[in-house]
Amino acid sequence: MDASNAGSAESERPRLVPDEPFPPYSYVTGRFPHPIADPAGHSFGAAAVTCPTPDPDRWRDCRAYLFGLDLFNHGYYWEAHETWEAIWHASGRTGPISDFIKGLIKLAAAGVKAREGRLEGVRTHGWRAAELFQQIAAQLPPERSCYFGLSLSRLIALATAIAGGSLVSRPTNATPVEIVFPFVLLPDEPLGDEPPI
Numbered sequence: 001m002d003a004s005n006a007g008s009a010e011s012e013r014p015r016l017v018p019d020e021p022f023p024p025y026s027y028v029t030g031r032f033p034h035p036i037a038d039p040a041g042h043s044f045g046a047a048a049v050t051c052p053t054p055d056p057d058r059w060r061d062c063r064a065y066l067f068g069l070d071l072f073n074h075g076y077y078w079e080a081h082e083t084w085e086a087i088w089h090a091s092g093r094t095g096p097i098s099d100f101i102k103g104l105i106k107l108a109a110a111g112v113k114a115r116e117g118r119l120e121g122v123r124t125h126g127w128r129a130a131e132l133f134q135q136i137a138a139q140l141p142p143e144r145s146c147y148f149g150l151s152l153s154r155l156i157a158l159a160t161a162i163a164g165g166s167l168v169s170r171p172t173n174a175t176p177v178e179i180v181f182p183f184v185l186l187p188d189e190p191l192g193d194e195p196p197i
Helices: 005-014 054-061 061-075 078-090 097-114 119-139 150-162
Strands: none
Touching: 054 061, 054 097, 061 078, 061 150, 078 097, 097 119, 097 150, 119 150
């Protein structure tokens, strides 16, 4: 996806938490102030994201999880990583919930590496995400194909394609936010009373 298409693609991507504003830029090392450590950063002095341990069957109740999906889908890979990391900590950093969230964190890290132009980092994070999603799929009953509303087989396929280099566009670094993946992560199950997306 080139920069000329990024704006239109971003506006076509749905939001799961539309009342939560996006930051003015997506952090890339060396291009923007560090969001937390630099006084000019977009989240300097902001309270850290906190959340209770999420329930994979009640994923709609985890606002941080949903906002992490929004951030990821709209090109805020570093910010999605940070948001999901708070969930990873809340879930104790071990076990199926933590491993699933860690897989999402690895996908976001692949997006960060893509924006930095570090393709080996993209591959490494993509493979690790695929491994984590495969572990989760192996632990679930065969009739359960979704976890946190997301299709595990689709996540495995996407992570594997990212690792193979086929789903990553070359960033132009022409804008403060750039979408490098041509897909969105949307729950397969409907949100509340809404029809499935």
